Amino acid sequence: MAPDVAAGIERLDDRAIAVDPGAIEGEFTKIWRATSGAASDESSIRLRVLNFVAFAYEAAGANRFREVMRALPQRYPCRGILAVAAPGQRQLDASIAAGFWRSSGGARHICSEEVQLVGGAAQEPELASAVLALLVPELPVVAWLMDAPDFGGRMSREILETADRAFFDTAGQVDTAAVFGHVLRAGAGREVELCDFAWGRIATWRELVAQFFDGDEGLRQLSKIQSIEIDGGGARLSSESLLLAGWLVSRLGLSLAYLAPSGGRIEATLYDGTRGVTLKVARGADGGAAPVREVRIRTGTALLSVGIHPESGHMHVREQREGGLSRRTVASPRGDDASAIAAALDDRADPTIYAEALGSALALLAAPAPDA
């Protein structure tokens, strides 16, 4: 399991600099030299294991990026580059910052090199070219589309050409079905690996639900599933609860027999060739912020449930079988961006599982699956 990351990095504050990749490289080298031998006889190391490139179309993205760079490099030392194409911005500005990790011997090791590039909407080509020039050679490139999973913008297109993985979030978008369809289309035939934060946020849910069906008795229960109910939070059906439903439908090999989407809920009857399974996806009655609040699976002989405590955030797992009730409480991962990115970087999941879940979720939304 990926450990959470927490902010623990000393930071050298932002300083403005010319948009000149050579000058920026020179400044980082100077910072490195200045840290060597300052507080310890241990030499200072410059640590970078990946290029982390974020795009945003609003200046507010800078704060979110900075928060991530305060924590992520503790687990993934990196060069972080933020490119913002903000409406109203007329010129191209750059600033840099650095983060240090302090060893037990007192030495400061550079674990993050941050570059922020801010330009106007018309300056996407310049921004993209500056980003490309600043990438550390030979290291993987991870791109983060901060605002929306838009793979067609000028900046996105150019950076995604060189990226190994692209992070985005299907949650919080106005038209979930359209976003799912867009992501499904974008993933087809592309070399970059697509990583949805919404999918990452339900990793623990998937893990805990899967645990019910480990072992011989679990497998017997799997073939007896009668109903699945997923309660989500938020103002409308969350991307996470839809993906969770899509994942169960696709992994269990269920096909849609009847669908009644109405008023922010889904009721469906599914069929696996031998039996029917009912599926309900709804918003919880009392709302709440958690995108998924509870999953209940009823088999012929057991009621299995996973829920999240609204205050502690811990997860409660219950298994009511013939003869007894088992329950336990486990920790849930932190939900911040840095922890989500670190968890996704740790986990080289099979992208086909996500694509299949996405396709099934689209079907549940009664949206036609896009042609691959």
Next chain:
Amino acid sequence: MTSPTRNPLRAGLHMPRTPDPCALVVFGATGDLTARKLVPALYNLARERLLPMGFSVVGFARRDWSDEQFRAAMKDGVSKFSREPLQDEIWESFARDLHYVSSDFADPAGYRRLGERLTKQDQAHGAGGNRLFYLATQPTAYAEIAQNLKEAELSRVADGSWTRLVVEKPFGRDLESARKLDRSLGAVFRERQIFRIDHYLGKETVQNIIVFRFGNGIFEPIWNRRYVDNVQVSVGETVGVEGRGGYYEESGALRDMVQNHLMQVLALVAMEPVASFTGDAVRDEKAKVFHAIMPIEDIAGSTVRAQYTAGAVLGEQVPGYRQEPGVAPDSRIETYVALKLTVENWRWAGVPFYLRVGKRLPKRATEVAITFKTPPLQLFRQMGSEGPTPNLLVLRIQPDEGISLRFGAKVPGTRSDVRPVNMDFRYGTSFGVEPPEAYERLLLDAMLGDSTLFTRWDGVEAAWELLTPVLDAWASGVSPLRFYEAGSWGPDEARTLMERDGREWHRM
């Protein structure tokens, strides 16, 4: 064992599966190991969602405790020793499944009560009769507990369930006692049911020896007698016997450290590549290494044993071994061992492996140092530079876990001076996370039935076959006991052992 691929929901998840529901029975549950290591490790596994539903712990010990007293003692242990802070809500959930049976290890009635408790647990949680028995007791109790488990029919494996036994070191105190113990356990459990813990193998950095060797393309081609001059496995401890004088008087450094930890590390360094990273594949290759180690013929010339006297360590005065509580004033037990072994196989013929371990040394460190041969032509000596320092690869197991490589580089200037420089990799700086405790990994593996990181009887026996003659020779006065001052790097004779071969110990 359930195949990980049968549950379709597991596809693409990080863990291929969680263990089957089971009960872990800890014998000697009121001892230090349970509160310091075992229960904190289990708590962290529970917290991180790695334990199955229907998991429970039953403590078994003489002390007259209730379930509540056991839970309170374990909560205290988790509060003090867990790597993650105790969270009440998670603890309460975990503690519900902690139980306690009070009994003498010799009392059959206690095992009947244990059986009843386990049956009740099975019924309540659907644990299916899966049992993991953990012997956290004095080794003298192992045979008796195993026999009583058999007589109470608790070792019997019901259809579709499993029963395993975890045994702490030491596994015997010489070849004969180890064989006797193996026969006792073997009368109750099959070899594949016995998991002998060597917690060194649960350490991330020890496991990384395998990753380093076989997960990289550049080291394995030079990992042999053509390029390697010698290998040194060193364990330095700054502590003394830490109140365990009674135990140490019965063991000594050879039994306590060399026979298990150092031999296991040596095997990982020397073994051949495996076709798969599975229990028997790795252990087969380690066994081949043990069998390729030549018996030590010249025990006086190839081994050094010594005991520390009073001195200063880490800036503090410390007493000598003989002044430690529980230690005889004329004790002949060694607190330091250095020895030279040779692995006579195609890969290592002629390459000496030096092992050393000592208490009250100046520094706490565990390292494997591989010294490479120098280049065939001393090119830069002809140009007035000093001869090359051999390349040195150091695998640091603790503390400051990492790897460093020493190589020669040109000193800037008009001359062709060569100076050795170090390239360092440190775990902390590249991964920045606290690795799980060795016991977390080992307990989880035992529940999953994965024996890769546990020692197999043939390996244990081979190590005793090699070292029992050394113990016998020492007992008869061969290689006299030497003395070294606490805070020094050991006796002069250890240095002489290396100097005779034209080598020196790597400085830790």
